[in-house]
Amino acid sequence: MKYELQPLTVADADKLYDFYQTIPAAENGAGNKAHGLTKEQFIDWIKQEEYWSRGLNLRADWVAATTYVLYVDDVPVGRSNLRHYLNAALEQDGGHIGLSVAPQHRGHGYSKILLRETLKCAKEKGINPVLVFHFADNIPACKMSESVGGKLVEETFHEKHGRLIRKYAFDTDNL
Numbered sequence: 001m002k003y004e005l006q007p008l009t010v011a012d013a014d015k016l017y018d019f020y021q022t023i024p025a026a027e028n029g030a031g032n033k034a035h036g037l038t039k040e041q042f043i044d045w046i047k048q049e050e051y052w053s054r055g056l057n058l059r060a061d062w063v064a065a066t067t068y069v070l071y072v073d074d075v076p077v078g079r080s081n082l083r084h085y086l087n088a089a090l091e092q093d094g095g096h097i098g099l100s101v102a103p104q105h106r107g108h109g110y111s112k113i114l115l116r117e118t119l120k121c122a123k124e125k126g127i128n129p130v131l132v133f134h135f136a137d138n139i140p141a142c143k144m145s146e147s148v149g150g151k152l153v154e155e156t157f158h159e160k161h162g163r164l165i166r167k168y169a170f171d172t173d174n175l
């Protein structure tokens with residue numbers, strides 16, 4: 001099995017459009033803003049993501065973030081979003097990394113590869129520790145983080161969601 005994590009770029013729009021449409025718009029706290037866009041809107045959205053990755057054109061309450069796509073044997077299977085730093089809102093809800101694996105590719109261990117490779121990108125950006133949050137009842141996500149070496153540092157009830165949130169910390173020096 002060959003795998004590769006690549007930053008999302010507009011050059012890949014054609015091969016990624018259908019893939020992005022298979023990922024739900026919102027699922028367990030992981031949002032996909034590209035779901036339901038036309039091809040032209042998708043291209044504009046990727047351009048915006050490229051700006052945000054460079055810290056440009058950000059709204060006042062947003063942080064710079066980079067979106068990555070995991071390819072397994074050249075097929076896109078999952079995507080992650082790495083926030084370069086946290087603001088007060090993300091410290092409570094969001095954390096550094098949001099990710100999802102497309103439904104048709106779940107159950108093959110790809111989320112663990114996606115998270116590990118995204119953590120390596122975080123390390124390259126000097127982010128340490130990396131915080132990753134999941135709803136406590138999102139069993140596959142919690143197992144993913146535990147398998148990749150995350151330490152459970154907090155479990156709190158989140159009023160807005162009405163659900164328990166688990167916060168995992170990753171020491172990128174140990175990757």
Ligand SMILES: CC(C)(COP(=O)(O)OP(=O)(O)OC[C@H]1O[C@@H](n2cnc3c(N)ncnc32)[C@H](O)[C@@H]1OP(=O)(O)O)[C@@H](O)C(=O)NCCC(=O)NCCS
Nearest residue numbers: 028030099100101106107108109110111112140141143147
């Ligand atoms: C959570 C998610 C990323 C997991 O992706 P995946 O590629 O199917 O997961 P994996 O195959 O890598 O499995 C990860 C772990 O969960 C376990 N798992 C997978 N599916 C499971 C299921 N339906 N029930 C229980 N455990 C499950 C696996 O056995 C594995 O645990 P292990 O390391 O102890 O063996 C995927 O379900 C998803 O995209 N969900 C929607 C978005 C989301 O919840 N994102 C996380 C919050 S940011």
